[in-house]
Amino acid sequence: MALFGSVHLAGLPQGPALPGAAALAAELTTHGFELVTDPAAADVVVVGPEAGPVALGAGAGAVVLLDGADVGDGAAALLATAGVGSDGPVAGSHAIVPAGIEGPDLLAWAGTPQLSVRAALDVAPPAAAALRIAGSPGAPGPVAAALVERTDDAAGRIAILGVDVLASSEPLARVVARNAIVWATRRAPAPAETARRAPELVADPAWLGLKSAVAELQELQGSDGAVTGDHDRARALVTQIAAHVASLAPRFPHDDEYLLALGKDLQRWREQGLGVPDFYDSLVAFRPELAREDGLRHLVMFPMYTQNGRTDRKVEAVLVEVIWPRFVADLEAGAYSNKLFVPIRFLDFTAGYDTNSAVLFPETVAMRQVPTFTWGAIFADREAARFRTVVSAAAATVRLPLPPDAERLLADQHLAEHTFVMWDLIHDRTHMRGDLPFDPFMIKQRMPFFLYALEELRCDLTAFRESVALEAQGVAHARLVQYAVFFDRVFRFAVTGPRVRNYDGLGGQLLFAWLHQRRVVHWTDNRLTVDWPRLPEAVLALGAEIEELYWRSIDRPKIAHWLAAYELVSGTVTPHPASRWAKGPDALPVSGPLKEMTDAVLADEFPLSMFHEALARKIADVVASTSGITG
Ligand SMILES: [Zn+2]
Numbered sequence: 001m002a003l004f005g006s007v008h009l010a011g012l013p014q015g016p017a018l019p020g021a022a023a024l025a026a027e028l029t030t031h032g033f034e035l036v037t038d039p040a041a042a043d044v045v046v047v048g049p050e051a052g053p054v055a056l057g058a059g060a061g062a063v064v065l066l067d068g069a070d071v072g073d074g075a076a077a078l079l080a081t082a083g084v085g086s087d088g089p090v091a092g093s094h095a096i097v098p099a100g101i102e103g104p105d106l107l108a109w110a111g112t113p114q115l116s117v118r119a120a121l122d123v124a125p126p127a128a129a130a131l132r133i134a135g136s137p138g139a140p141g142p143v144a145a146a147l148v149e150r151t152d153d154a155a156g157r158i159a160i161l162g163v164d165v166l167a168s169s170e171p172l173a174r175v176v177a178r179n180a181i182v183w184a185t186r187r188a189p190a191p192a193e194t195a196r197r198a199p200e201l202v203a204d205p206a207w208l209g210l211k212s213a214v215a216e217l218q219e220l221q222g223s224d225g226a227v228t229g230d231h232d233r234a235r236a237l238v239t240q241i242a243a244h245v246a247s248l249a250p251r252f253p254h255d256d257e258y259l260l261a262l263g264k265d266l267q268r269w270r271e272q273g274l275g276v277p278d279f280y281d282s283l284v285a286f287r288p289e290l291a292r293e294d295g296l297r298h299l300v301m302f303p304m305y306t307q308n309g310r311t312d313r314k315v316e317a318v319l320v321e322v323i324w325p326r327f328v329a330d331l332e333a334g335a336y337s338n339k340l341f342v343p344i345r346f347l348d349f350t351a352g353y354d355t356n357s358a359v360l361f362p363e364t365v366a367m368r369q370v371p372t373f374t375w376g377a378i379f380a381d382r383e384a385a386r387f388r389t390v391v392s393a394a395a396a397t398v399r400l401p402l403p404p405d406a407e408r409l410l411a412d413q414h415l416a417e418h419t420f421v422m423w424d425l426i427h428d429r430t431h432m433r434g435d436l437p438f439d440p441f442m443i444k445q446r447m448p449f450f451l452y453a454l455e456e457l458r459c460d461l462t463a464f465r466e467s468v469a470l471e472a473q474g475v476a477h478a479r480l481v482q483y484a485v486f487f488d489r490v491f492r493f494a495v496t497g498p499r500v501r502n503y504d505g506l507g508g509q510l511l512f513a514w515l516h517q518r519r520v521v522h523w524t525d526n527r528l529t530v531d532w533p534r535l536p537e538a539v540l541a542l543g544a545e546i547e548e549l550y551w552r553s554i555d556r557p558k559i560a561h562w563l564a565a566y567e568l569v570s571g572t573v574t575p576h577p578a579s580r581w582a583k584g585p586d587a588l589p590v591s592g593p594l595k596e597m598t599d600a601v602l603a604d605e606f607p608l609s610m611f612h613e614a615l616a617r618k619i620a621d622v623v624a625s626t627s628g629i630t631g
Contacts, residue, residue, distance in 0.1 A: 003032065003188075003412075003414065003415055003418070004031065004032025004033055004034070004185075004415075004476055005032075005033055005034075005043040005044055005182070005185035005186065006033065006034040006035070006036045006041065006042050006043050006044075007028055007033045007034070007035060007036070007042055007043065007044050007045070007046060007181060007185075008035070008036050008037065008038065008039040008041075008042035008044075008045045008046070009021070009024070009025060009035065009045075009046045009048070010039060010045055010046065010047050010048060010051040010052075010054055010074060011047060011048035011049065011050035011051025011052065011072055011074060011075075012024070012046070012048035012050070012065070012166060013048065013049065013050055013067075013166060018166050018167050019167075019168075019169050020164075020165050020166035020167055020168055020169075020173070020174070021048070021166055023171075023174055024046070024165060024166070024174050024177055024178075027174045027175075027177075027178050028178060028181065029474075030474040030476070031178060031182075031405070031476055031479065032476030032477070033181075039054050039055060039056070040055050040056070040057050041057065042056075042057065042060060043057075043060055043061070043185045043186035044060060044061040044062065044063060044156070044181055044184050044185040044186065045060065045061075045062050045063075046062075046063045046065060046181060047062055047063065047064045047065065047072075047074045047075050047078060048065050048067075048072070048075075048166065049065070049066065049067045049070055049071065049072055049075060049166075050070075050072050051072050051073070051074030051075060052072060052073050052074050053073050053074050053077060054074045054077075054078075056156060057186075058153075058154045059153055059154060059155070059156050059186045059187070060156045060186045061156035061157040061158065061159070061183075061184030061185055061186060062078055062156065062157075062158050062159075062184060063158075063159045063160075063161065063177070063180050063181050063184050064078050064079065064158070064159070064160045064161065065161050065165050065166060065177070066086055066118055066119035066121075066160065066161065066162050067118045067119070067164070067166060067167070068086070068088050068089035068118035068119045068162075071086055078158055078160070079160065081148075081158065082126065082127040082146065082148045082158050082160060083123070083124040083125055083126055083127045083148075084121050084122065084123055084124070084127045084146050084160050085121070085122035085124075086119040086120075086121065086122070086162070087119065087120040087121065087122050087142070088119060088120065089116075089117065089118050089119060089120075090116075090117040090120050090133065090142055092116065093114045093115055093116045093170075094114065094115065094116070094117060094133040094134065094141070094144075095112050095113075095114055095133070095134040096112065096113050096114075096115050096117075096131050096132070096133065096134070096144055096163060096176070097112060097131070097132055097133075097134045097141075098130070098131060098132075098401070099128075099129035099130055099131055099132045099140070099143060099145075100128075100129070100130075101399075101401070101527070103128070103130060103147065103401070104130075104147070104179070104183050104401065104402060104403070104404050104407060105179070105401035105402060105403050105404070106130050106131055106145060106147075106176055106179045106180055106183070106404070107131070107176065107179070108179055108401075108402075108403030108404070108405075108406075108532050109175050109179075109403065109532045109533055110172045110175040110176050110179075110533070111172070111531070111532075111533050112134075113170065113172035113173070113175075113176065114170070115144075115163045115164060115168065115170060115172065115173050115176070116163070116164040116167075116168060116170075117133060117142065117144050117162050117163055117164065118162060118163070118164045118167075119162035120133075120142035120143060120144070120162055121142070121143040121144065121145070121146050121160060121162050122143075123143050123146045126148050126149075126150070127146040127147065127148045127158075127160070128146060128147055128148075128149075129143040129145075129146055130145045130146055130147045130159075131143070131144045131145035131163070131176075132144055142162075143162070144161070144162045144163045145159065145160065145161050145162060145163060145176075145180065146159070146160045147159050147160075147180075147183070148160075156184065156186055157183060157184040158184065159180040159181070159183060159184045161176070161177060161180055163176060163177075165177040179403065179404050179405075180404075182404040182405050182408060183404035183407070185408070187408075187411060187412075188411070188412045188414060188415070190413070197321070197347060198297065198319070198321070198347045201251065201297065201319060201347060201348075202319065202347055202348045204248065204251075206244045206247040206248045207244070207248060207299075207319065207348065209240065209244050210240075210241055210244035210245065210248070210301075210317055211317060211348070211350060213237045213240045213241045213244065214241060214301075214315050214316070214317050214350045215350060215351065216233075216237055217234060217237045217238065217241070217314075217315055218314040218315060218350070218351060218352075220233065220234045220237075221234075221303075221312070221313075221314045221315065222312075223311070223312040223313065224276050224313055224366075225276055225277045225303040225312075225313040225314065225315075225366045226274065226275045226276045226277070227274035227275075231273075231274060234274050235270050235274065238266055238269065238270045238274070239270065241266060241301075241315070242263050242266040242267060245259055245262055245263055245266070245299070245301065246259075246263055248299055249299075251297075251299075252297065252298060252299055254291055254296065255286070255298055255299070257285045258282055258285040258286040258287070259299065260285075261281045261282035261285040262279070262282040262285075262301060264281065264282070265277075265278070265279045265281055265282045276366065277303040277313075277315075277366045278366060278367055278368045279302050279303055279365055279366055279367055280367035280368050280369060280371070282302070283302065283362055283365050283367055283371065284371050286300070286362075286375075287374060287375065288322070288342045288344075288375055288377060289339060289340055289341075289342050289374055289375035291322075292322055292324045292329070292342060293322060293324055294322060294323065294324040294325060294326075295321060295322065296321070296322040296324075297319065297320065297321050297322075297347065298319070298320050298321075298322075298344075299317070299318075299319055300317070300318050300319075300320060300360065301315065301316065301317040301318075302315070302316065302364075302365040302366070303315045303316075303365065303366040304316055304352070304364040304365045304366065305352070305364050306352040306353060306355060306357035306359075306364065307357055307359050307361060307364060308355065308356045308357045308358070308359075309352050309353060309355030309356060309357030310351070310352040310355060310357075313364075313366050314351075314352060315350075316349070316350045316351075316352040316353065317349070317350050318346065318347075318348070318349040318350070318353055318360065319346075319347035319348045319349070320344040320345065320346060320347060320360070320377070320379075321344060321345050321347055322342065322343070322344055323343045323344060323345055323380050323381075323417055323418070323421055324343065324421075325418050325421065327418075327422075327475065327476075327477065328343070328418070328421050328422055328425060331422065331425060331470075331475075332425060336425055336426055336429060336466070337429070338425055338428055338429040339374075340373070340374060340375050340376050340428075341375075341376065341378070341424065341425055341428050341429070342375050342376065342377040342378075343377070343378055343380045343420075343421040343424060343425075344360065344377045344378070344379055344380070344381075345379060345380060345381035345382075345417065345630070345631055346379055346381055346382065346630045346631075353628070354627070354628040355627055355628060356386075356626070356627050357379075358378060358379045358382040358383050358386075359376070359377065359378050359379065360376075360377040360378075360379070361373075361376050361377070362374075362375065362376070376428070378420075378424050378428075379630075380417045380418075380420040380421045380424065381413070381417055381630050381631035382629060382630055382631075383417075383420045383424075384413055384416035384417040384419070384420050384631060385413060385416075385626070385629045385630060385631050386492070386626035386629050387416060387420070387484065387487070387488050387492060388409075388410050388411075388413065388416055389622060389625070389626050389629065390491060390492040390496075390619065390622055390623055390626060391410060391487045391488065391491050391492060392410050393619045393622040394487075394491035394492070394495075394615060394619055395410070395487075395491070397615060397618045397619055398523075398527065398528035398615065399526070399527045399528065400527075400528045400529070400530070401529065403483075403532065405479060405480065405483070406480075406483045406487070409480050409483055409484070413631045414631075415480065416480075416484070417631060418477060419477050419480040419481055419483075419484050420484065422463075422467075422477050422478075422481050423460075423463050423467075423481045423484055423485060426459075426462060426463040426466050426467075426481075427459040427460055427462070427463045428459070430458065430459040430462040430463070431455070431459055434458070434462075434547065434550065435547065435550050435551040435554060436550060436554075437550050437551075437553035437554050437556070437561055446595065446598055447562070447594075447598055448562060448565075448566070448581075448597070448598050448601045448605075449501035449502070449503045449506070449601065449605075450503070450506060450565060450566060450569050450601070450605065450606070451562065451565055452503035453503040453504070453506040453507045453510065453569070454507070454546050454549070454565055454568070454569070456503060456504055456507055457489075457507035457510065457511065457542075457546065458543065458546045458547070458550070460485050460489060460507070461485070461539060461540070461542060461543030461546065462543060463481060463485060464481070464482055464485045464486070464536075464539050464540070464543070465539075465540050465543055467479070467481040467482050467485075468482065468536045468540065482535075482536065482539075485539075486511070486535065486539065489507060489508040489511045489512075490508055490511055490512045490515075490521075491508075491615070492508070492623070493505055493507060493508035494508030494509050494512060494608070494612050494615075494616075495508075495608075495612055495615055495616035495619065495620075495623060496623050499603070499604040499607070499608070500603040500604065501601075501603060502604075506569070506573070506606050509573050509606060509608065509609065509612060510542070510569060510572055510573050511539070511542065512609075512611070512612070513572045513573050513609065514538070514542045514572050515535070515538055515539070516611075517572060518534075518538050518541075519531070520534050520535055520538045523611055545568060546568070549561075549564055549565060549568050552564065553565075558594065559590060559594065559597065562594075562597060563585060566581055569606065570582060570606075573606045573609075574606070574609075575605055575606055576602050576604065576605060576606070576607055578602065579602055579605055580600045581600060581601060581602075581605065588600055
């Protein structure tokens with residue numbers, strides 16, 4: 001099935017007085033749907049008033065658009081299945097509101113639209129009312145949309161819309177229709193488990209032998225990678241590992257130079273007594289950025305630490321597969337070039353990756369000198385899987401009504417992986433771009449952690465901003481990148497990791513508080529809601545604030561930049577009452593070395609808000625469960 005789903009439009013009346021059908025088709029295709037002519041092949045069929053009987057494929061959904069007057073055979077059959085009757089049109093146009101607080105958010109991105117209603121609905125089980133005309137308190141208005149959720153895999157979801165989509169020139173009517181259509185679209189089947197993606201490789205005796213030899217060798221290595229345990233045994237293991245690499249090498253002809261160099265580095269390490277390893281030669285021979293092809297596989301092995309994973313430099317081996325979808329290749333070849341970026345997924349790995357590490361970076365490898373790095377690889381499958389797991393739990397905990405396309409993103413690993421690849425592509429290149437007051441690669445420098453928070457957030461908000469522009473240009477994943485940045489930052493980053501200089505956590509806290517203070521997100525009646533139409537502008541405003549800080553700071557001394565950055569963050573996120581920084585320059589060692597300024601920052605300078613503290617408590621187990629997760 002198509003990633004966003006395929007749709008068949010059946011029996012939609014066309015004509016100059018009915019602008020809606022063509023506009024609906026355009027609305028769907030710019031958001032990723034593929035239009036198909038065969039209803040049986042569609043993931044969802046839109047059934048108009050003129051449609052005859054429609055045969056749906058197994059699991060395919062249906063959306064009935066009523067126009068009040070005639071109900072064709074196709075619509076009539078679905079109405080009977082759903083338990084919905086049509087009571088005819090309601091004069092005038094009306095504010096449309098949710099019928100209840102449970103269920104999908106069919107009004108997402110539409111606000112409270114004023115729409116005309118061609119058919120008020122008479123709803124009985126299995127259907128449930130989803131939208132109504134706003135009524136007076138205690139007197140709910142007529143039902144304008146109903147949904148049928150079916151648990152049987154063979155039977156798809158049904159949505160029935162009484163709001164006018166076809167005759168209306170109101171764009172929000174089509175936003176509501178698209179929400180209903182996305183909701184009803186057949187769910188994607190779960191992707192094959194990682195281990196079953198490449199069975200011939202993952203179950204190859206040479207790989208299994210390599211993995212177990214590496215696991216045993218790790219036990220004999222010290223934290224700098226030198227062997228500290230039984231040297232005879234370690235020598236034997238390194239010999240075995242080299243033999244396994246050689247026998248796996250024919251499976252990776254595109255990497256023969258690297259795998260040959262790897263064999264030599266292993267041999268030299270063994271011959272020189274297994275001291276601190278040096279895999280410089282094989283590292284410079286590994287060039288995954290030169291062949292970014294979807295599905296291309298690599299065997300990668302180095303003595304290395306893993307970022308956010310294992311701090312010791314041990315030999316680690318991973319089997320990976322490149323993720324390089326067509327639309328990302330097009331973006332990269334166009335306005336978003338990033339020659340170093342290699343998105344990958346796990347096929348199998350050793351212990352250093354059975355952690356929270358989601359990157360494979362050359363700077364983590366043990367080597368005698370530092371070359372110019374030509375690539376950086378990010379495990380989009382792990383990012384997508386933990387995003388889906390944690391955000392689903394968080395959304396349920398705070399009872400957030402999910403827009404149907406966000407629900408789909410959370411349900412579909414494949415869709416989420418591609419979304420993260422697009423996010424990472426833009427995020428990653430942004431570190432090197434813009435009006436930068438200092439070297440954005442701050443890894444080795446020591447500065448207050450809130451500066452790292454702002455830099456990472458700047459890159460994410462740039463990805464968000466570009467995605468708003470790309471959505472308008474019809475890039476279907478662009479809306480999903482906006483969800484991913486928002487949900488991952490606000491729900492997952494903020495409550496992940498220890499409260500010690502947690503810069504990504506602080507970025508999430510800042511984004512949430514910024515949006516809450518602008519009343520774009522609401523925590524009311526123990527329920528989180530989002531004013532989606534206002535979200536992009538508010539997010540972009542925070543991005544602009546950070547960019548203004550950077551630009552101004554080109555002309556500032558570093559210490560003044562740090563103080564201005566603190567002011568930006570603390571203007572929105574409340575610092576700890578014991579903070580010296582919060583008391584301003586007079587309370588700080590501004591005349592001493594900068595290190596003293598950094599040391600004056602509290603480990604948890606910006607403690608979690610009550611909202612995030614409660615959320616963290618409720619989903620801590622889910623967050624912890626994502627260590628080592630793959631697609
Ligand atoms: Zn970054």
